[in-house]
Amino acid sequence: MATRKIIHLTTFSALRLAEPILKALAEKGYATPTPIQAQAIPCVLTGEDLLGIAQTGTGKTAAFALPILDHLARSTGPRIRHTCRVLILSPTRELATQIANSFRAYGRHLGLSVAVVVGGVSHRPQAIALARGVDVLVATPGRLIDHLGERNISCAETEIFVLDEADQMLDLGFLPSIRRIVALLTGRQQNLFFSATMPREVGKLANELLRDPVRVAVAPVATTVDTVTQRVIHVESRDKRSLLVQLFADAAMSRALVFTRTKRGADRVASHLKAAGIPVTAIHGNKSQGQRERALAAFRASKVRVLVATDIAARGIDIEQVTHVVNFELPDVAESYVHRIGRTARAGAAGVAISLCDPGEIGQLRDIERLTRRSIPAEDHRSDDGVINRSSAREPDNRDRRHGNRPRAVAVRATTGQGSQGHPARCSQNDHKRRRKGRQWSSKPARNGNRQGARGAGS
Ligand code: AMP
Numbered sequence: 057m058a059t060r061k062i063i064h065l066t067t068f069s070a071l072r073l074a075e076p077i078l079k080a081l082a083e084k085g086y087a088t089p090t091p092i093q094a095q096a097i098p099c100v101l102t103g104e105d106l107l108g109i110a111q112t113g114t115g116k117t118a119a120f121a122l123p124i125l126d127h128l129a130r131s132t133g134p135r136i137r138h139t140c141r142v143l144i145l146s147p148t149r150e151l152a153t154q155i156a157n158s159f160r161a162y163g164r165h166l167g168l169s170v171a172v173v174v175g176g177v178s179h180r181p182q183a184i185a186l187a188r189g190v191d192v193l194v195a196t197p198g199r200l201i202d203h204l205g206e207r208n209i210s211c212a213e214t215e216i217f218v219l220d221e222a223d224q225m226l227d228l229g230f231l232p233s234i235r236r237i238v239a240l241l242t243g244r245q246q247n248l249f250f251s252a253t254m255p256r257e258v259g260k261l262a263n264e265l266l267r268d269p270v271r272v273a274v275a276p277v278a279t280t281v282d283t284v285t286q287r288v289i290h291v292e293s294r295d296k297r298s299l300l301v302q303l304f305a306d307a308a309m310s311r312a313l314v315f316t317r318t319k320r321g322a323d324r325v326a327s328h329l330k331a332a333g334i335p336v337t338a339i340h341g342n343k344s345q346g347q348r349e350r351a352l353a354a355f356r357a358s359k360v361r362v363l364v365a366t367d368i369a370a371r372g373i374d375i376e377q378v379t380h381v382v383n384f385e386l387p388d389v390a391e392s393y394v395h396r397i398g399r400t401a402r403a404g405a406a407g408v409a410i411s412l413c414d415p416g417e418i419g420q421l422r423d424i425e426r427l428t429r430r431s432i433p434a435e436d437h438r439s440d441d442g443v444i445n446r447s448s449a450r451e452p453d454n455r456d457r458r459h460g461n462r463p464r465a466v467a468v469r470a471t472t473g474q475g476s477q478g479h480p481a482r483c484s485q486n487d488h489k490r491r492r493k494g495r496q497w498s499s500k501p502a503r504n505g506n507r508q509g510a511r512g513a514g515s
Contacts, residue, residue: 071097074129076165090115095272097123105266108250109273111398117158125163139213140193147224149174156194175199176345183208197233211240222251223258253391284397286409291437293414301332312380314364326364336362383411386420390427
């Protein structure tokens with residue numbers, strides 16, 4: 057595996073993005089690319105496949121949205137009905153909407169069409185939008201397959217394919233759907249693959265999909281966000297709800313996300329907080345799309361102090377200034393802990409993650425500590441009545457952290473294939489079409505110069 061020279065670019069204009077995109081970024085007040093953006097954008101601009109390992113909160117959406125918009129801006133053409141030039145798969149409806157909104161915001165001066173295709177909402181308006189043809193389609197796998205089956209959309213003209221939050225996709229059982237969708241792509245498209253963690257199955261999927269990818273990582277796999285102060289409180293299961301209410305006596309907990317393992321658990325915790333006079337709403341898979349959107353809007357607008365959520369509903373949601381994440385129950389899958397606490401301390405802000413651990417959850421706690429390679433400072437609430445016993449608490453120790461305070465970006469080529477080590481060469485729309493034809497989803501990616509040739513043609 058050859059190491060890609062790390063390029064430090066301090067401004068967006070140094071990345072040479074199209075002028076209308078720079079204008080939109082300036083209007084949003086973004087001056088400096090985040091580490092994942094500084095690494096990923098030049099690679100994506102060359103037309104290469106990318107394997108991005110980054111947690112939410114690192115700016116990864118813009119890391120793929122900006123170079124994609126740049127590509128679309130530089131290669132316009134008549135819109136072809138029932139097709140999309142860019143296809144982005146997202147595990148959840150909320151994340152899909154959020155990604156689409158990012159494309160709209162960064163591309164607001166480009167006049168491109170962005171459509172969202174997700175379940176839980178009416179099918180017909182989606183079919184009408186797809187019939188016109190779209191530049192960017194953001195979809196969840198299930199609803200996209202419905203539309204593909206009805207021939208409302210075809211992937212024949214898709215130039216760039218993005219698989220976001222791949223690990224979550226696998227957790228949700230979307231692998232067969234993803235394979236079906238990928239089989240309908242031409243094989244000539246550029247592929248961008250993002251995952252917060254890299255379990256074996258995800259690595260396998262990346263190997264199957266990507267050809268000679270550049271690997272870009274911010275923070276090693278399963279390293280928890282460095283700016284989050286983590287605490288665990290050992291507590292009997294029956295005392296968790298009253299302890300949760302006690303925690304909210306702290307006025308600093310002004311915008312808190314509380315995670316439960318089950319949908320019913322989320323409702324129960326929300327009712328308990330409500331009864332204690334704490335403004336709260338809940339979001340989970342049994343809520344209608346309208347209810348989910350209203351709950352998120354109320355939380356974003358600070359109309360409620362607490363959002364109680366299950367993992368699936370909260371995944372990838374970008375809400376600014378979440379002060380605290382509370383794990384009312386520890387997740388069964390240790391990787392989910394990384395995602396949960398990544399909801400706070402976004403875009404460099406500080407945050408606190410508190411985990412309530414009952415005796416039956418010690419195993420999960422150990423798994424989390426093994427995965428994140430750190431021990432979480434613990435307090436014991438089991439020995440007394442209602443008062444948190446801090447005697448066993450260890451103060452959070454920043455020096456404990458292996459990887460310093462800031463996410464580090466590392467870009468390496470995942471194979472020893474020839475890379476564009478020099479200046480980013482841009483791919484035109486036709487370059488994408490000249491890519492190798494007929495590649496099968498299951499076939500081992502060829503490492504020959506064919507694709508490189510297509511890129512070369514664009515430089
Ligand atoms: P993401 O990881 O894509 O969910 O992004 C996390 C948050 O960072 C979002 O609120 C973005 O709008 C914000 N963000 C992304 N890129 C930048 C940047 N270069 N400067 C400041 N904020 C950013």
